[in-house]
Amino acid sequence: MTGGPVGGGSGRDLAALPKAHLHLHFTGSMRLSTLNSLAEHHGVRLPESLRVEGREQDWTPPRLHATDERGWFRFQRLYDLARACVRGEAxxxxxxxxxxxxxxxxxSRWLEIQVEPSSYAPYVGGLTPALEIVLDEAASASRATGTGVGVVVAASRIRHPLDARTLARLAARYAGEGPGTVVGFGLSNDERRGVLEEFAPAFDIxxxxxxxxxxxxxxxLGPTxxxxxxxxxxxxxxxxxxxxxEDPRVLAEVAAAGVTLEVCPGSNVAxxxxxxxxxxxxxxLLEAGVPVALGADDPLLFGTRLVAQYRLAREAHGLDDAALADLARAALRGSRAPxxxxxxxxxxxxxxxxxPAPPA
Known part of the structure; x- marks a missing residue:
């Protein structure tokens, strides 16, 4: 992956900074080597931009530009190819x-991984088995790694709002407060698609x-x-x-509501x-008093993981270690960690x- 050694840069070791990770998509969390392994196993041909063949350290992320329909289509096509490589419980x-x-x-002391069970249901016998497998492994992985893993069930803007209600009911059945439970409900994919108001009943559930x-x-899309x-x-x-x-009134509204923003600098640029x-x-955002939790979004396609987002904050914006610690605190407070x-x-x-900070 790109982004330099873990914890690199001037200042305290960023990999040692305790933090929570609140914006990570299931398919997009995959290691590039894992994607290539699954593609080979299932006979899926990957595009050159996602093939590594033993050269993962030298891999360059694909060039993306999703601010127009054509660019989004290319991004979504790569994402769908990766998702097509995930075909069973293992x-x-x-x-x-x-x-x-x-x-x-x-x-990371706490991870909230976002999954849309509909994508994997056909391979494991339905929505409920798909979610139960993810939850069971989240509990097991939490015990094994010491990092608690909660699950966010996500509906998609490109599916019918009734599908979102189905997923919200499923999420509600497994709601909990610890590792291996559903802790949140989201709405993902291209925000230019769908009618937002039609998803409100799912969020009420x-x-x-x-x-x-x-x-x-x-x-x-912008502040509206x-x-x-x-x-x-x-x-x-x-x-x-x-x-x-882009709109001071909207920014003030976000700050007044205390809504945490899951900011993913690597994906914004990619x-x-x-x-x-x-x-x-x-x-x-920070000057306006908005709580910010840094996230990696889809490291598989963007090439940067969680520590790289903190490194960007340090190197691109000049945030010192006290400010980076505040970002970590905001992520923890905005999480559903027990x-x-x-x-x-x-x-x-x-x-x-x-x-003590290391010498400059």
Whole structure:
């Protein structure tokens, strides 16, 4: 993967900073080597941009630009090819386990991995078995790695809103407060698709079950979509939300609501929303008092994992270790980690910051 050694850069080791990871998609979490292994096993031919053949360290992420329909189609095609390589229980378990291992190596104490069970249901006997496999492996991986793994069930904007209600009811059946349970309900895919208001009943179902409401909004579309999402879905967090900075009134509304934004700088740049890391409006969000949780989104296609997002904040925006510690705290507080896990990790953030910094 690109992005330099884990924890690299000037300052304290970022891989040792305790944190929570709140924006990671199931298929997009895959290691590139895993994708290639599954593709070979299932006879799926990958495009050159996703084939590694033993050269993963030298791999360059595919060039993407999803701010127009043609660019989004190419991104979605690559994503669908990767998803087509996941075809059974063993594959589902492998992805969950490796995601937990990778997060543990990067200092994550709590991971909320987002999955759309509909994509994998045909291979394992239905929606319920697909979710139960993911939940069972999340519990097992939590015990094995020490990183707690909760699951966010995500509906898709490109499917019918009635499908979203089905998924919300399924998520509600498995709602819980610890590893191996459903902790949230989301809405993903191209935010230019679908009628947002028609998904509100699904979010009402999830709300009654006590789930965190975590729809995507405000990456491909601007502040109007952020405002509509706040009004219609009443979220606890927003996937992305970065373009709220384009309207001071919307930005103030996000801050006043205390909605945590899951900001993914690597994906913002990879998808062409911003042309370079310094253009990602992280400082403006922080100055407005918006809680920000950094996330990796889809490392499989974007080439950067969680620590790389903290490194970008350090190197592109000049955030010092105290500010990076605040980002880690915001992620933990915005998570659905059980209180003992969250409180212990917050204390460990204080310990990380209190330790002597390495020489410049």
């Amino acid at each position: 594959d589902l378990r492998r992805i969950v386990r490796e995601a937990a291992e990778d997060d543990a190596a990067e200092g 999830a709300r009654r079950a006590g789930l965190a409401l975590v729809p995507h909004a405000g990456e491909l 979509m952020v405002q509509e999402t706040l009004s219609l879905l009443r979220p606890d967090r927003l996937g992305h939300g970065v373009r709220s900075v 998808l062409g929303v911003y042309d370079a890391p310094p253009a990602v409006p992280l400082p403006s 209180a003992p896990v969250r409180d212990r990790a917050l204390a460990q953030v204080d310990d990380w910051l209190a330790a």
